[in-house]
Amino acid sequence: MFVRVAVNVSAISNLYDYFVPAELAPQIQTGCLVTVPFGNQIVQGIIVSLPDSPAVENPKPIIDLLDPAPVLTQPQLALAILLADSTLSPLASIVSLMLPVGLSQQADVLYQTVDGRPQTTQDGQPSIVHRRLLDLLQQRGALRGRQIDSHFSKVDWRKTAQILVKKGILSSKHVLPAPRVRPKFLRVAQLSVPPEEAEAEMPSLGTKQTLARRQAALRFLIQQPEAINLSWVYAETGCNLADLQELEERGLIRLFESEIFRDPLENIGRQINKETTPQVLELTSEQSFALNQILESFSSFILHPSSFLIHGVTGSGKTEIYLRAAEETIKRGKQAIILVPEIALTPQAVRRFLSRFPGQVGLVHSKLSEGERYDTWRRARSGKLKVIIGARSALFSPLPNVGLIVVDECHDGSYYQSEPPYYNAVTAAQEYARLCGAVCVLGSATPTIEQRFKAENKQLIKLDLPRRIVETGLPPVQIVDMREELKTGNRGIFSRALAESLAETISRGEQAILFLNRRGTASYVFCRDCGYVVKCPNCETPLTLHVERLTLNVQPSTLLCHHCNYTRQMPKTCPSCNGKNIRAFGLGSEKVEEEVQTAFPACAPCVGTGTLRAKKTRTK
Secondary structure, three states, X not given: OEEEEEEOOOOOOOXXXXXXXXXXXXXXXXXXXXXXXXXXXXXXEEEEEOOOOOOOOOOOEOOEEOOOOOOOOXXXXXXXXXXXXXXXXXXXXXXXXXXXXXXXXXXXXXEEEOOXXXXXXXXXXXXXHHHHHHHHHHHHOOEEHHHHHOOXXXXXXXXXXXXHHHOOOEEEEEEOOOOOOOOEEEEEEEEOOOHHHHHHOHHHOOOHHHHHHHHHHHHHHHOOOOOEEHHHHHHHHOOOHHHHHHHHHOOOEEEEEXXXXXXXXXXXXXXXXXXXXXXXXXOOHHHHHHHHHHHHHHHHOOXXXXXXXXXXXXXXXXHHHHHHHHHHHHHOOOEEEEEOOOHHHHHHHHXXXXXXXXXXXXXXXXXXXXXXXXHHHHHHHOOOOOEXXXXXXXXXXXXXXXXXXXXXXXXXXXXEEOOOOOEEHHHHHHHHHHHHOOEEEEEEOOOOHHHXXXXXXXXXXXXXXXXXXXXXXXXXXXXXXXXXXXXXOOOOOOOHHHHHHHHHHHHOOXXXXXXXXXXXXXXXXXXXXXXXXXXXXXXXXXXXXXXXXXXOOOOOOEEEOOOOOOEEEOOOOOOOOOOOXXXXXXXXXXXXXXXXXXXXXXXXXXXXXXXXXXXXXOOO
């Protein structure tokens, strides 16, 4: 038996064939995580296929099977191959997106000193790096390369280590670190005899010093139908481990370890369970039509699943359609994936889905601990979770039978991963739904041009929700031509209509929000004599003037590049023609803040990130 493996080695795109030993053959499947020899290393890899014959003669045998259950489903594996081909990324890098952080490990080098060898070379005085590296290994013992990296920030110590290995002062070998994540277990206690028998043993549980504690512990466990955490037993009864061990020796209770799942939604679920049951909302005619179209696709397009685009204004009830589509998905024995663009939006979605599907919702995003993500991944793989909610990484949860994928606010740019491996979660969701035979629903109030084009060309089924659930009307919008303001003598940054509206709002004791997508005081510095614009020497983009202090390292009246953080002082004369007519133009949030404070001295404006970089810069 042979397997074709994608090895977890950076910048390796090829697949490699290995031989399967007879003792592992019955458990081997595609999608399994294995360790294999690769050159002089031992690395992890994912089984991609089971070829009838190897592509090379005498392939090496795989070393071990890390998990008897596949870590990737067949649709996930197909999606990984598709994304690797379309994004020109190594397959292993795409696979790493689908595994929980801490489970996938890359090969490393273990360094340690050689006993009895001189600790210096014969080439003169040892370097600083030489001495630091040897001191570290002598104090800490054998260390892996990544562990040494944490002690040598921005220092290339590996060349020195290689020299010391050649000299025989250090030894090195390739190792594969164990996964950082593993199941969590708690010690628990449980009654092991009928309550009547336990009551009969109460008088003979020990001496005067221990009798009361042991009786209290046994009575407490009699009242508990399930195994209970030892720390809870200690807190409720005042007993200790020795008391419980004595009860176990008498055969009255049993002590064992029980696995627990780290669930980030546990507390939210308890709060929702205490609340009143939410009312079932009545759908509008547009909602009913859109929902019926989606529900019909579950039966009508089993072999050719549909993709929908719900084009609905904010407040038109898109989330209720998602909830009812997920409900139908679960009734059919399948699972649903709900994607939201930002972590900040997940609590809103989670509460609504938890209230509708208690105990069946999992949360996936990058801010969870490794243990929480690992346990959510395992529960999803086993089918214990019916709905997964999260940012773009939630798409890769190993649900065994995906029936619905929802991408809310599908126009949002955060669905595109801007670091390797690059991919667009919206298009990946559509492909994944096709591979799973699932329905994909995109929702947005402002779809992208590409999504609109696909809807017009019948590549997406467009469903319109033009009205809000509570019809209060859209807010009035007024567009002001600032050229006309200038003609009437208004040279300020605020139009007369805006200034009057701000004054009226403040007089009513209300708040106003001013949006401006420019940081700083002025957006560029321009010479009116020769047309020279001060630009960043690294990025070729105009520098932004910041009058206020951004950080402890940036002085006021500084020109700053927002791409690479290059800084320089505001020039007094033009660097090109030495003219003195060099001025700052454009508008930024700092300038807006200054004008607001001038016009409305009693107000304390709350500004954005451009002037909040320094800690405690603002209190309101």
